[in-house]
Amino acid sequence: MSRFFSSQYSGLTPYVPGEQPQGKDYVKLNTNESPFPPSPYAQRLARQAAGDLELYSDPECRDLVAVACEKLGVAKEEILFTNGSDEALNFAFMAFCDDKTPAVFADITYGFYPVFATLNGVPFETIPLKEDFLLDYKDYLGIQKTIFIANPNAPTGKVLPLSEIEEIVKSNPNNVVVVDEAYVDFGGESALPLTKQYDNLLVCQTFSKSRSMAGARLGFAVGNSKLIQDLNTIKYSTNPYNVNRMTMAAGIGALLDTEYFKTNCQTIISNREETIASLQKMGFTVLDSKANFVFAKSNKLSGKELYEQLKEKGVLVRYFDKDRIRDFVRITIGSKEQMAALISALEELL
Numbered sequence: 344m345s346r347f348f349s350s351q352y353s354g355l356t357p358y359v360p361g362e363q364p365q366g367k368d369y370v371k372l373n374t375n376e377s378p379f380p381p382s383p384y385a386q387r388l389a390r391q392a393a394g395d396l397e398l399y400s401d402p403e404c405r406d407l408v409a410v411a412c413e414k415l416g417v418a419k420e421e422i423l424f425t426n427g428s429d430e431a432l433n434f435a436f437m438a439f440c441d442d443k444t445p446a447v448f449a450d451i452t453y454g455f456y457p458v459f460a461t462l463n464g465v466p467f468e469t470i471p472l473k474e475d476f477l478l479d480y481k482d483y484l485g486i487q488k489t490i491f492i493a494n495p496n497a498p499t500g501k502v503l504p505l506s507e508i509e510e511i512v513k514s515n516p517n518n519v520v521v522v523d524e525a526y527v528d529f530g531g532e533s534a535l536p537l538t539k540q541y542d543n544l545l546v547c548q549t550f551s552k553s554r555s556m557a558g559a560r561l562g563f564a565v566g567n568s569k570l571i572q573d574l575n576t577i578k579y580s581t582n583p584y585n586v587n588r589m590t591m592a593a594g595i596g597a598l599l600d601t602e603y604f605k606t607n608c609q610t611i612i613s614n615r616e617e618t619i620a621s622l623q624k625m626g627f628t629v630l631d632s633k634a635n636f637v638f639a640k641s642n643k644l645s646g647k648e649l650y651e652q653l654k655e656k657g658v659l660v661r662y663f664d665k666d667r668i669r670d671f672v673r674i675t676i677g678s679k680e681q682m683a684a685l686i687s688a689l690e691e692l693l
């Protein structure tokens with residue numbers, strides 16, 4: 344730390360992203376990316392947009408918003424595009440939490456939530472997931488705090504039914520409930536339609552997983568126009584051009600190429616089910632997942648040992664040095680070939 348670093352941030356422990364190795368060719372199953380390239384149409388539109396990079400991007404993302412509104416059935420005042428959904432989540436912590444309105448989320452969930460809270464000087468509480476790693480919606484009823492729920496959750500992959508999300512939203516009418524649906528396209532049920540009914544519900548989604556655009560950084564938030572207005576106040580006070588031209592163009596292509604999107608999601612779901620069966624046969628306990636990853640525990644090796652030994656064999660997975668989940672590894676579901684490589688590496692190890 345330099346002697347100039349603001350005392351406001353000196354206690355901040357930053358989020359640690361999964362490794363992005365350069366050089367060695369790993370079977371990369373550690374950051375929940377898609378194994379498939381972006382839609383060819385998205386790539387073509389992005390290449391065209393590269394020729395206009397001398398100009399700032401449209402701060403209102405009008406072309407992209409128009410396509411998204413059509414696809415998602417929302418009005419243009421009800422959506423905001425961001426630089427990855429991480430940015431939408433950070434904006435939500437800035438906009439909807441303060442000393443009187445702390446943030447609340449599960450003890451085991453996306454590791455960025457406590458970082459965003461601390462970054463923004465917002466108090467937060469965590470509520471333990473149950474023994475089976477499921478969130479009990481009753482813990483959140485009438486809690487009167489700004490609620491953040493990843494659904495499906497990460498790193499567990501477990502999903503909450505929409506009816507339980509609705510109960511939480513309904514019972515906290517004076518607080519915002521943020522539902523982070525980064526993984527919803529792999530078998531979850533989106534709360535997006537409920538945003539019409541509840542003015543305190545904000546749904547965040549990303550193009551990083553099911554639309555193969557992690558490297559482009561594109562996410563969005565959908566909610567009541569007043570909520571979106573607040574997020575815009577934050578956006579225009581930090582970075583009005585938060586979505587670049589190539590990403591915006593690629594986003595349009597990705598949204599329009601529905602077939603490609605659907606086929607890829609289906610492939611991941613089917614690879615996931617096969618992987619779960621293979622892992623179980625090898626003595627793993629695997630949590631029920633509706634995401635593009637599985638959270639699994641070996642009956643022989645700890646999470647750290649698995650992570651290290653798989654890495655030696657050229658397979659990268661994610662391990663969390665955290666209470667309750669030390670024995671687990673999170674394994675991204677990749678292509679058939681990648682999953683076969685994982686399973687054969689495990690067979691050698693175990």
Ligand code: PMP
Nearest residue numbers: 427428429453497525549551562
């Ligand atoms: N939410 C959850 C639960 C995630 O796991 C991730 C991916 N790390 C994100 C949000 C953010 O993804 P992105 O910023 O790439 O949209």
